[in-house]
Amino acid sequence: MEPLVDRPGPQIGRSSLGERMASCCSYRTLQAWLPILTWLPKYRLSWLQMDLIAGLTVGLTTVPQALAYAEVAGLPVQYGLYSAFMGGFIYTFLGTSKDVTLGPTAIMSLLCASYVGGDPVRAVLLSLICGTIQTAMALLRLGFLLDFISFPVIKGFTCAAAVTIGFGQVKNVLGLKDIPHEFFLQVYYTFYRIPETRIGDVVLGLLCLCLLVTLQWMKSTLEPPSEQNAFLTRAAHMRNALVVVAATFVAFSWNAFGSPVFTITGKTSQGLPPFRAPPLFETTPNGTSISFGEIIEVSDRPIGIQSCHIEDGISQKSSSQNDYRINANQELFAIGLTNIMGSFVSAYPVTGSFGRTAVNSQTGVCTPAGGIVTGVVVLLSLAFLMPAFYYIPKASLAAVIICAVAPLVDYRVVMQFWRIQLDLVPFLITFLLSFWEVQYGIVGGVVVSGLMLLYNVARPSIKVCDHGVLVMELDSGLSFPSTEYLNTVLYTQALQASPPRSVVLDCHHVNTVDYTVVNELRDLLRQFKLRGVGLIFSGLQVLTD
Known part of the structure; x- marks a missing residue:
């Protein structure tokens, strides 16, 4: 082999190898793997106040949303909080965006519901599997694979998921029980059983929706925030917590007077989750043992992980609005490690959140350290507030979910796809198939996009x-x-x-x-x-x- 430059080959070989080894062991490489080393030495005391305010605001948003999203996943509400604190701590060390927050999301909860069937053991194991694959992809520098999922596929999936999740909460607003999880059966039985509606749940659910919409409108009209409207702006950002607390107080008061007119969350497990290895087998109530292999055979697991990657890509793109670039592989590594460590505290899979990331940015967070404050708020809720969660009305949590997913139904982008007919095809395929099964919608959209891409390669102009x-x-x-x-x-x-x-x-x-x-x-x-x-x-x- 000839040398690359005009020097003896063996010397160049040793020099190149030495330079590569030195580069791998350099402080700059360490900064790439631990981004906290980039911003922590520059940390200012003035940033601390902003990070504390942002972290507290996001924490008060996270707690009610986590409880609500656990309901979407078909799990006990405490599993939402189990999944909500690990991301803040890990992302502080590994994240490349000051705004992104990791935790349970509506779409990820919907995916988990379709895979785990309300079984916490399988949900925790799914977190471990997702995290392992995501971390492996990050270490192998495979983050570029996210680029092959087109924007129409992402929008088709998120729009369909938003409709599915939103309509799935109508039963809680109406106070109906035992409604099937399949979307089309859900629509049929929800309308069929409207005569069984509980008036108390309907009234409370509609009041919560009106209050949330009003606070959201106030937030949009009060921007940019000023000293005169600072209090109202903070209240608008914490609208989910305020509404849930108010609804809980109302439900507690009615129950105290012996008139339980609302459907409440009920008993929850109190205290912090134990730190233990995720279960690799499951024992059913009748004593039957289910092996690890049998557990992971539930549904199409890789498709769920692919959907998790889609949300990762969405959360990364949202940070571009703040005028900085992020590292896709490092973000994937942070999310993967969060899911792995989350499985040790009984968490189900998490990813970046649209709404909480926006709240984090709008409240002026300066560094990822705001995630530590958010994590502490969740831990304090688990440690001291779980008895109070007994009285949270399900109608109020349903209102929180509906308002959270409503912005995902973006009719304006559909009109843009209508002008670009080629983009409309994968969007519609993904959107329609997702009502059947979300994983089929994703696969269908990706396949159609791939075929269109291959057609352009096979038929050059x-x-x-x-x-x-x-x-x-x-x-x-x-x-x-x-x-x-x-x-x-x-x-x-x-x-x-x-x-x-x-x-x-x-x-x-x-x-x-x-x-x-x-x-x-x-x-x-x-x-x-x-x-x-x-x-x-x-x-x-x-x-x-």
Whole structure:
């Protein structure tokens, strides 16, 4: 092997290896793996106040949402809080965005519900599996795979998930019980059993919805915040906590007077979750033992993990609004490690949250350290407030979920897809199939997007002009799927013409050619020569070693 520069080969080999080893062990590399080392030495005391305020605000938003999302996942409400604190601590050390918050989300809870069937053991094990695969992808630098999930697929999935989650909470607003989880059966039985509606739940649910919408409207009209409206702005940011606390007080008061007119959350486990290894087997109530292999056979696990990656990509893109770039692989590593460690405290899978990330940013967080404050708020709630959660009305949690997922139904982007017909196809496929099964919607959208991408590769645009000889201009690279199409165009336009025509193939825009294309062009040159006409290549780029 020849040396890369004008020095003896063995010395260069040792030098390159030494430089690489030194680079791997450098402080800069350590900063890449532990981003906290980048911002912590520059930390200012003035940032502490902003991080405390933001962390407290997000924490008061996280607690009611976590309780509500556990309901979506079909798990006891305490599992929402078990899943809500680990992300804040780990992301402080490993995250590359000051705004992103990790925790339970509506969409991830919906995915978990379809996989674990309300079984906490399987939910915790799913967290371990998701985290392991995400961490492995990050270590192998496979974050670029997120780029292959197109925006129409993401929007189709999130819109369908928002509709599914939102309508799934109508039963709690109406006070109905024993409604099936499947979307179409859910719609049918919700309307069929409307006569069984509990008036107390309806009134309280509608009041909570009106109050949440009013506070949300106040937040949008009071921006940017000022000293005069600071209190109202804070109240608007903490609207979920305020509404749930008020509804809980109302429910407690009615129960104290012996008039339980609301459907309440009921008994919850009190205290912090034990730190223990996630269970690798499960024992059913009748004493039957289910092995690890049998547990992970539930549904299509890799598809759920792929959906988790979609939400990771969405949360990363949301931070671009704050004028900084983040590292996709490092974000994936942070989320993966959060899910792994979360499985040791009985958490189900988590990811980045749209709403809480926006709250974090709007309240002026300066560093990821705000996540520590959020985590402490959740831990304090687990330690001291669980008895009070007994009286939380399910209608109030349903109102929180409906208001949280409503912004995900973005009708404006659908109108944009309507103008770009090609984007409308994967969006509709994903949107419609997601009502059947969310994983089918994701797979369907990704497959359709992939086929459209492959079609563009296999059918490159060829502009044909007649200047005495045919001039054919290619607008992209040539690869093996496009050989048959190129062959057909040249044959029909030139060789099958009477008389045969010479062709100038303009390759100014061609920067990639594979062996299959070269072999096909060699055969075409022979065919042109046999017919006494020429095939000339213009603008070919010279390949260098």
